[in-house]
Amino acid sequence: MSESPIAAAPVTPASPAALVEPFFDPATSTVTYVVHTGRGSVCAVVDPVLDYDPKSGRTSTGSADRVIAFVREYGLTVQWLLETHAHADHISGAPYLKQQLGGKIAIGEHIRTVQGVFRTVFNLGDTVAADGSEFDHLFKDNETFHVGPLTARAMHVPGHTPADLAYQIGDAVFVGDTLFMPDVGSARCDFPGGDAHTLYRSVRRLLDLPGETRLFMCHDYPPESRGPAFETTVTAQRRGNIHLNDSVTEDAFVQMRTARDRTLAMPNLILPSIQVNIRAGRMPEPEANGVRYLKIPLNAL
Template sequence: MSEHVIRQSAEISPATTALVEPFFDPVTSTVTYVVHSGRDSACAIVDPVLDYDPKSGRTSTDSAQRVIAFVREYGLTVQWLLETHAHADHLSAAPFLKQELGGTIAIGEHIRSVQGVFRAVFNLARTVAADGSEFDHLFKDEETFQVGPLAARAMHVPGHTPADLAYQIGNAVFVGDTLFMPDVGSARCDFPGGDAHTLYRSARKLLGLPDDTRLFMCHDYPPASRGPSFQTTVAAQRHGNIHLHDGVSEDAFVQMRSARDSTLAMPNLILPSIQVNIRAGRLPEPEDNGVRYLKIPLDAL
């Protein structure tokens, strides 16, 4: 478990402003964030991306190297490597960043249920314990922690998956896949353990924060009228989110979300991503020929 002091409290003071540096990966539409309080301070890295080419089966660290360059340029010390959930659209670079920069790899404690489901799908009983031990720390709902002088807390916001967390650091909240930008709406709920009723309630939890709270998206899938954008506010979401603005009832949201999800294809990288990310981003061990292999379960999903 983490060496950092963990407290159980929901009280967060935004007295020290969180500085946020985004890194957008256009291949997976994922945003990685470095959160810090200035040069030579501690930092957290949220949702880091390991590049993966499914045609060749090759990984690379170009996206992670951009993050490393920024951290080193600003003299930052990595305290946390935070995963909002076990992503289905990209592989995590957390182990590589930990090797290069240090830090504690953390996720929500409900990752255990996700591990249990996909350990069975991929037949990984010998390599995945399904107790969360692949991660350095498992956050409980409303658990508080520090990023240097920045007060932070983990907020359990399930619905997209059972294990989704949002991280509030100062007055910045990294929402994972619970919300997207107002003109994009909300995340799908048709993965194992997902639930549209639960997502609605998680979204209302986030939208109950003060209006000026900054919200940072995990992804952006912009309409043709604009480029990628990742930052909004609680007020903007409550006024303009096309799926979850004020006045949308839970039943109406569930009806819309369920109909929409029934038309969606699986993410391109779901098979490699899930089996790597439930291991905290660690790749399978090499076999006796020195090569690592990922599995493709046939007719299982």
């Protein structure tokens, strides 16, 4: 974590600066962000992480507690807990942060599609309604909202999953899993409802934003030549993204992405993560013995 918030250029002369504080979780390569306008302001938290040990089945809150400490140190008020999608590589820390700090848990309205698919995979029955009601708010494409004085917009960018959103907050865009850093490329498209053609078009929508727009990644899987990095720009992506720069056609991308996805194993935490994250990060109810249980479907994925 950096020592102080990272200042952004104002969108217009009258706009406040969007300040972004990143928290990198090396266990899942996930970046959580706090977006605010300075001490004592309102903030949003993007893609919070709950720590989970798959060997023991134990959860812990170290990653989320770092976010809480920062929010309290700067006297921030949490307005939003924003999920870019139902993650397959970490369990959401949003319910814990809401309990500690308040705020509304929000995701895109197409989470209903993802809930419907995985309710069947995990045989969850009535424990998941598949209507998005587990979340406090479902964003529509291009819906505008505010983070204190900052104007924000939800952008539907499917392809990795049917429900992915990017959040444009001031001059900063939190892209979820549509893009990685330029030297890493793009996210897989072989999850249920994923589609490489759709992802290409979603990325082009993001890359049509002004060149100086700051893009913040949800993950980084760095090559050995560098450490973790998660901030770039539209211009840098258009020039240098190894999968999706301006010289790459849709057909070429789809051919590459489809071939690459055939070689990839499932994420380590997909089975525990998805069944929790489609519930807005809430764990299953305890059984008669007081213990909560996650399901592991055999030969289903």
